Amino acid sequence: MTTVVPDRRRTLFGLGAGNAMEWFDWNVYATFASFFASQFFNAHSAVSALLSTLAVFAVGFAARPIGGWVFGWVADRKGRQLAMALTVAIAAAGSLVIGLSPTYGQIGVWASVILVVARLAxxxxxxxxxxxxxxxxxxxxxxxRRGLWSSLIYFSGTCGVLVGTLLGAVLSGVLSHQQMLSFGWRIPFILGGVFGLYSLYVRLRMRETEVFQASKNNAAKEKGQIWQTIKKNPKLLAQVVGLTVGATVIYYMWAVAAPSYAITVRGVPPTGALWAGVFANVVFLIALPLWGIVSDRIGRKPVLFIAIAGLLLLSFPLNAMVGHEPWQLFVAMSIALLFMAGFSSIGPAVYAEIFPTRIRAVGVGVPYSIAVAAFGGTAPYLQTLFAGNGHPSLFIIYGIVLMVISALVTFTLPETRGVDLREKTEPVDRAVTGSGT
Incomplete structure (x- = not known):
């Protein structure tokens, strides 16, 4: 069997389009933070307003573990397709609310409240x-070919990030700085909401996976057993957290927040910084499927170790490379994202391959969201705070420590390349093929 859905193109397009739009909605916040910070908070201090805006960025992450649990439960009990349709609908609504919200100057602190609520959604x-x-x-x-196919998650997501960054570069080049502060920042949020509704329509036409359908009868006989199954697998939950902590900090530092950080802290011209981010993410896009193919041939663990080792060795040199010129930011981002792609490409496959079917979504979603919320959500804030206090190296050390943790956890993983997910209906390791540790 090569696929479980008759129309493979429709399936991949529906998943990719919805994922891209949701990542667009989520990440344009960080990309445009320097432009709309003063519209939702006190504009008398630019740095203070930016820090407040990044704090809300972190607050949005606080809701992710709840979302991981709620929609993970929906995915494991009601279906993957239903969960994906609900998430893209809520993301689109949140983006429209931000794009149409009154400013701090118009309604005072209520503008901040609206922003917080929309980001929580x-x-x-x-x-x-x-x-x-x-x-x-x-x-x-x-x-x-699961490694290659899993690269679609970050490939489509990065397309969403790329479009948002590209839109920022175009708008900042066409509009004046005052126009960007006044209304230009609203454009990406409104566009994200509209295209999110289209993605909802596409996802409503997708079909459920055969693996889930096959396990549905067993799940019906074992109602209320999801939590019991999760409690039997604390090692799996810990492995998800350990793998995620290092990668999420490095990803948000280089793939999402780097242009905004370079503009605010290093004094890189806004248009040049955003274009540097666009071209660096193109490098990331090219690398993603290539790493997926490599993992299908040599295994998941070797690729993870290569990616982690590269990021560890180059953390300080790459940060030092970012000066006051856009080309320096591009080179540093490209190198970092080239190695980051090794982890991001196969992460979805690795997570899915170590879990049994009936807790695959919620088992990954909760610990993954907690790790991303605690470490990824605070990464841009900590990076800006440390740099603002004259200690940028502290954040680099912080990232290195977390990557070391991810490396140690990788040693504990079984090699899961080629495992048949239809056999993983019980929370045991015997279904895993290849060599384990």
């Missing part, structure tokens, strides 16, 4: 999107 949606989409793509992919 998007946090719920994004917390449920990744585990649901990752589980879906892993279950429909041919076992021998």
């Amino acid at each position: 998007q946090g719920l949606a994004h917390g449920g999107e990744l585990p649901s989409a990752q589980t879906y793509i892993a279950e429909v992919a041919p076992p021998a």
Whole structure:
């Protein structure tokens, strides 16, 4: 069997389009933070307003574990397709609310409240999107090509980030700085909401995975057993957290927040910084499927070790490379994202392959969202705070420590390349093929 859905193109397009739109909605916040910070908070201090805006970015992450649990439960009990449709609808609504919200100057602190509520809603949606989409793509992919297929998650997501960054570069070049502060920042949020509704329509036409359908009868006979199954697998939960902590900090530092950080802290011209981010993410896009193919041939663990080792060795040199010129930011981002792609490409496959079917979405979603909320959500804030206090190296050391943790956890993983997910209906390791540790 090569696929479980008759129309493979429709399946991949529906998953990719929805994921791209949701990542667009989520990440344009960080990309445009320097432009709209003063519209939602006190504008008398630019740095203070930016820090407040980044704090709300972190608050949005606080809702992700709840979203991982709620929509992970929906995905494991009601279906992956339903969970993905709900998450993209909520994300689109949150984006429209932000784009149409009154400013601090118009309604005072209520503007800040609206922003927080909208980001919490998007946090719920994004917390449920990744585990649901990752589980879906892993279950429909041919076992021998699951690494390649899993790269669609970050490939489509990065397309969403790329479009947002590209839109920022174009708008900042066409509009004046005052126009960007006044109304330009609203454009990406409104567009994200509209295209999110289209993605909802596409996802409502997708079919459920055969793996989930096959396990549905067993799940019906074992109502109330999801939590019991999760409690029997604390090692799996810990492995998800350990793998995620290092990668999520490095990803948000280089793939999402780097242009905004370079503009605010290093004094890189806004248009040049945003274009540097666009081209660096193109490098990331090219690398993703290549790493997926490599993992299908040599295994998941070797690719993870290569990616982690590269990021550890180059952390300080790459940070030092970012000066006051856009080309320096581009080179540093490209190198970092080249290695980051090794982890991001196969992460969805690795997570799915170590879990049994009936807790695959919620089992990944909750610990993954907690790790991302605690470490990824605070990464841009900590990076800006440390740099603002004259200690940028502290954040680099912080990232290195977390990557070391991810490396140690990788040693504990079994090699899961080629495992048949239809056999993983019980929380045991005997279904895993290849060599384990």
